[in-house]
Amino acid sequence: MTKLDELKHRKLVAVIRGARPDQIIPIARALKEGGIRTLEITVETPKVCHLIERVKEEFGDDIIAGAGTVLDPETARAAIMAGAEFIFSPTVNVETIKMAKRYGVISIPGALTPTEILTAYEHGADIIKVFPANTLGVSYFKNLKGPLPHIPLMPTGGVNLENIASFFKAGAIAAGLGGSLINPTKLISNEDYTMLTETAKKFSAIVLKS
Numbered sequence: 103m104t105k106l107d108e109l110k111h112r113k114l115v116a117v118i119r120g121a122r123p124d125q126i127i128p129i130a131r132a133l134k135e136g137g138i139r140t141l142e143i144t145v146e147t148p149k150v151c152h153l154i155e156r157v158k159e160e161f162g163d164d165i166i167a168g169a170g171t172v173l174d175p176e177t178a179r180a181a182i183m184a185g186a187e188f189i190f191s192p193t194v195n196v197e198t199i200k201m202a203k204r205y206g207v208i209s210i211p212g213a214l215t216p217t218e219i220l221t222a223y224e225h226g227a228d229i230i231k232v233f234p235a236n237t238l239g240v241s242y243f244k245n246l247k248g249p250l251p252h253i254p255l256m257p258t259g260g261v262n263l264e265n266i267a268s269f270f271k272a273g274a275i276a277a278g279l280g281g282s283l284i285n286p287t288k289l290i291s292n293e294d295y296t297m298l299t300e301t302a303k304k305f306s307a308i309v310l311k312s
Contacts, residue, residue, distance in 0.1 A: 105187050106208050106228055109166055112140050113309045115278045117170060119144045121286035126153045127160055132295040136302020142170035142190050145177055151184035158185045175201035182207055192233060194222045219253060229254040229275060236260020244272035263304055270312040279305060
């Protein structure tokens with residue numbers, strides 16, 4: 103099974119934004135225990151490349167780790183050299199897509215309109231992140247799948263325990279989970295990490311039913 107196949111099979115991608123470097127491994131461990139094993143570490147995180155290396159050293163193939171909020175090919179290459187297995191972007195930057203594909207890693211750019219989605223796909227993107235998904239909602243996502251059924255889409259931005267099942271029913275290949283799953287500023291005690299694991303389990307349970 104390729105990493106892309108694994109990502110599609112696991113379906114849930116945890117978006118880790120605003121975390122301190124010392125939180126990344128505990129967050130990854132808590133999420134893994136909750137059944138979420140694909141992690142996006144956003145590139146504004148201090149020492150992000152080192153942290154991607156740390157996650158891969160600690161968890162190996164148990165975790166698929168990648169870089170998020172990648173705006174340009176230079177940042178993409180730095181993350182890939184550190185071991186990033188996918189590159190997430192909030193926008194369609196063709197050169198960033200090309201850089202990911204040049205090194206054989208998964209490219210997931212963000213798009214909202216049908217034109218943006220098709221443009222990203224035509225330039226080699228593996229999955230298109232419909233972002234921000236909550237702006238136009240599940241009905242818009244479902245409408246996109248009508249004329250573009252062959253393009254793998256994943257909603258990100260505003261996906262939560264209440265609407266995630268609806269996105270999967272509408273044809274989502276995977277889903278990105280941000281603030282509804284992880285709030286690093288509230289992860290202080292061991293109990294907080296235990297609660298993170300429990301929340302991850304709730305999302306994982308919904309996926310099993312989808």
